[in-house]
Amino acid sequence: MNSVAVVLLVWTLASPSSGGHTSREAWPTHLACSGGGLEVLYQSCDPLQDFGLSIDQCSKQIQPNLNIRFGIILREDIRKLFLDIALISRGSSVLNYSYPICEEDLPKFSFCGRRKGEQIYYAGPVNNLGLDVPQGKYEILLELYNENRATVACANATVICS
Numbered sequence: 001m002n003s004v005a006v007v008l009l010v011w012t013l014a015s016p017s018s019g020g021h022t023s024r025e026a027w028p029t030h031l032a033c034s035g036g037g038l039e040v041l042y043q044s045c046d047p048l049q050d051f052g053l054s055i056d057q058c059s060k061q062i063q064p065n066l067n068i069r070f071g072i073i074l075r076e077d078i079r080k081l082f083l084d085i086a087l088i089s090r091g092s093s094v095l096n097y098s099y100p101i102c103e104e105d106l107p108k109f110s111f112c113g114r115r116k117g118e119q120i121y122y123a124g125p126v127n128n129l130g131l132d133v134p135q136g137k138y139e140i141l142l143e144l145y146n147e148n149r150a151t152v153a154c155a156n157a158t159v160i161c162s
């Protein structure tokens, strides 16, 4: 990650897309990665903030050790952090998955335990099982939440595999 990209990411996180109106437009759609027959677009579904995400190796053969970059300003403390993933294909629910990211006795990442108001930036691997994405278009809903079930980040993504 070079410093220009870090500056851009921080700038993106810190710039509201509109001037604090109560009914505002949705957050812009971002491209997390494109290439290798796969395209991943996402949009924050947290009305209060946007966040930055990019996936380093884009391929429909998802590697077990995938490098990502993720940046967000924390709205909540994250002593514990969980990720819920829901996969939807052609309007029907295909898969629900829940994954612990930070647990008190088992912090998997350096940012575990950070406090509300702090900015976290993670660049590194996320372990997964690896998978060949079947051709198609998928919708994915992602939600990060803490020990009090308070939303830390939320996104809806579209994955297009050709």
Ligand SMILES: *[C@@H]1O[C@H](CO)[C@@H](O)[C@H](O)[C@H]1NC(C)=O
Residues within 6 Å of the ligand: 029, 041, 042, 043, 156, 157, 158
């Ligand atoms: C996110 O959801 C909104 C509302 O359903 C939809 O209009 C938008 O296209 C979705 N964005 C992505 C990147 O999937």
Ligand SMILES: *[C@@H]1O[C@H](CO)[C@@H](O)[C@H](O)[C@H]1NC(C)=O
Residues within 6 Å of the ligand: 086, 093, 094, 095, 096
């Ligand atoms: C996933 O969760 C949603 C909401 O709780 C539920 O409606 C859906 O049936 C679940 N899908 C699967 C495949 O279990």
